[in-house]
Amino acid sequence: MKTSGKGPALLRLNNLKRVMAQLRTARITTRQDLAQALDLNKNTVSLIVDDLLAQGLIQALGPVSVAAAGRPKIEIALRPETLKTVGIMVERNAVHWRVADYFSQVIAEQTWQTDTRDPQVLMHELVEVCQTLHAAHPELLGIGLGFPGIIDPQRGRVHFSAQLGWQEVDVLTPLLNAVPLPLYVMNNVKAAALLAVQQLGLRQSHSHFYLRIGEGLGGALVEQGSVLTGSSWTAGEIGHMQSQHNGLRCDCGRHGCLETLLSLPAIRQQLGKRKAGLTLRNLEAAPAIVQDVMHTAGSHLGQALSQVMLLMNPASIIVDGPWNAYPAFTQAVRDAAQASTLAYTFDHTALHFLPERIDPANGLALAVITQYEKTEA
């Protein structure tokens, strides 16, 4: 039931969130431009801006030189260092944390090796990390915690993680009791997807598919600035699409998954099989074999991406992986995708091969911001 008074208060809060989001994307703007971009009344925007100025969250940069008559526009900008967030990424036997400002610039970071087999032990460690970071950065907006595997962000549960060897672990409850901050639990790759879309400056109104190649292979669809999780949190799990009959055994227990053809361990194994002693560190020893392995890997990926193009029809597909440096790989991805999908679809899908890897921990920090900016109905 709606209580009286909730309406205007909620409206004010939602307007504030929209102004924050716009200040973050525009970086430098004016009250007039904010009002226009958000289709809000100028007085409404001015009240919010005055309030943010008083809190020291934004700064006035000075008047814009305009030829037209009327009041000069004053440029304003967020002070990104006043609102920080934390991302903590858990991987097999390693934890990485990053403190980032409101513009996703990393302020502090740490990575360390630890035994991740026992969830209870690791959760104790994570509680301590959260408390230490909160004490060091009292202005934190929240903390994003990421895990590999099937993660329910609403309930903060790791349902299954082959990488960690975990099953049905409630990670949110022990943290909620110990850390008085908004906390978000999600899958590492899904958090990286948010950051990839932001870094490329892709349109929020479109949908974008992000694919990450590492020890495993994961993916996520970002739609309207949010990650699609699916009804059982496995939307975008392209790594477990079957790509080869009677293929190699995958971490998930089945055979021939795309992951077994493209991941770091998969390529390492293929190189060693083709030439004894050939590893990722001495690739120059056998350029023809490398070319061939990369071409085959790219063809498998392109074939899988053609299915993504047809099923989800994203505006762009972002490939984040160690093989992007090989033209034989990127060209094979394009060729196979083009050969296996409709020409019209292919022509309207932008393929991005990232030259630098996305840091999922920074993506988790960004997830806190996007949650904070989300308007409520």
Ligand SMILES: [Zn+2]
């Ligand atoms: Zn699999």
